[in-house]
Amino acid sequence: MKEGAKKAKSDEGIKHASLIKSKFTGKKVIPLKYKIRKHNGDTRIDEFLHTGIEGFDKLFDKEYGIPMGMSILVEGGAGSGKTVFCLAAVNGLCKQGKKCLYMSFEEPEERLMDHMSHFNWKVKDYIGSGLLRIQRFNTIDVSRSVEALLSEAKKELLIEVDPVLxxxxxxxxxxxxxxxxxxxxxxxxxxxxFRIYMEQLFRYLEKNKITNFLIREVSTPTHLGSSYKEEGEAVSFLSDGIIVLYNVIYNDGKRGSAIEVLKLRGTDFQKKIVKMDIVDKKGVIVHNDQILSKDQQKGFVLT
Ligand SMILES: Nc1ncnc2c1ncn2[C@@H]1O[C@H](COP(=O)(O)OP(=O)(O)OP(=O)(O)O)[C@@H](O)[C@H]1O
Ligand SMILES: [Mg+2]
Known part of the structure; x- marks a missing residue:
């Protein structure tokens, strides 16, 4: 019995024996964690990305964070904090020396850099040292490139082509x-x-083992029971996980934010909606112990 417990313990742990010293803050940061799984005689190593967002990684099994290589949808209504949340993950990962690419089809590069500076995240240092690239794309370019590829190649060939841009x-x-x-x-x-492009995109990210957050604006959060347009369903099906951000309207008229991990393949997570704060000069704080429950005195509506 003791032997078994000992063995199980040795099957998971911290990838690098010592903590990594962040190049930017000088503080020690948590290195990559991993689990070893044995399945039908094969050994599989599952690695996890610690986003470094305060309180967020605690929502996952043993606080490991997100399994590497996953495609996660980050969805929520307008202004629910999707962009800031993803920038917070970029900050946490750059601090650990991970290379991040922010592809923006909405806000220009300078605005995204400004957002990061407002939270005192060292965006210029990250970019300067080659850890971060923020790039803005024109959506029309994407659709035109797909058009061009479709007219040049057969659909079967297109599947083998890396997604444009x-x-x-x-x-x-x-x-x-x-x-x-x-x-x-x-x-x-x-x-x-659009479906062809999405399939191409998901395949590319999977093939290259790139963990990714894909932002989707939804008018009604998933669990509140909206019916999606067809393109939304295709994307949900292809993704490994869904993180939902909520705008909260409390009965006293105050507004706030909340977050929930709705789905995540391959790891256990806490199934609850918890309070989230976006704080100037500080960043994103997930209060993993503050559940928004219906019976709380201060009522609220989620949007
Ligand atoms: N520097 C800051 N300090 C405090 N709060 C901020 C700061 N920057 C942004 N916020 C908050 O974050 C909210 C919106 O964040 P964000 O732009 O990430 O939303 P979004 O979901 O991406 O919106 P959209 O649907 O327009 O893309 C703002 O409404 C504001 O409340
Ligand atoms: Mg946004």
Whole structure:
């Protein structure tokens, strides 16, 4: 019995024996964690990305964070904090020396850099040292490139082509796409082409083992029971996980934010909606112990 417990313990742990010293803050940060699984005689090593967002990683099994290589949808209503949340993950990962690519189809590069500076995140240092690239793309370019490929090649060939617009000279560990909603709008009236592009994109990210957050704006959060347009369903099906951000309206008129991990393949997580704060000069704080429950004195509505 004791022997078994000992063995189980040795099957998971911290990838590097000592903590990594962050190049930017000088503080020691948590290195990559891993679990070893044995399945049908094969050994599988599952690695996890610690986002470094205060309180967020605590929502996952043993506080490990997100399994590496996963495609996670970050969805929520307008202004629910999708962009800031993803930038917070970029900050946490850059601090650990992970390479991040932020692909923006909405806000220009300078604005995203400003957002990061407002939270005192060292965006210029990250970019200067080659850890971070923030790049803005035009959605029309995506749809035009898909058009061009479709007219040149057969669909079967297109599947083998890497999704257009990925920079060839930058190989990231983590990618944010802000947002799928914007890309979808460029394909309006051509849903099957959007599906081809999405399949290509997911395949590329999977093949290159790039962990990614894909932002999607939704008018009604998933669990509140909306019915999606077809493109939304295709994306949900392809993703490994869903993180939902909520706008909260309390009965006293105050507004706030909340977060929930709704789905995540391959690891256990806490199934609850908890309070989240976006604080100037500080960043994103997830209060993993403050559940928004219906019976709390101060009522609220989630949007
Ligand atoms: N520097 C800051 N200090 C405090 N709060 C901030 C700061 N920057 C942003 N916020 C908060 O974050 C909210 C919106 O964040 P964000 O832009 O990430 O939302 P979003 O979900 O990406 O919105 P959209 O749907 O427009 O893309 C703002 O409404 C504001 O409350
Ligand atoms: Mg945004």
């Amino acid at each position: 990925f920079p060839e000279d930058f190989k990231p560990d983590f990618v944010v796409i802000d947002s799928l909603t914007s890309i979808a709008s460029a394909f309006s009236g051509h849903e099957s082409r």
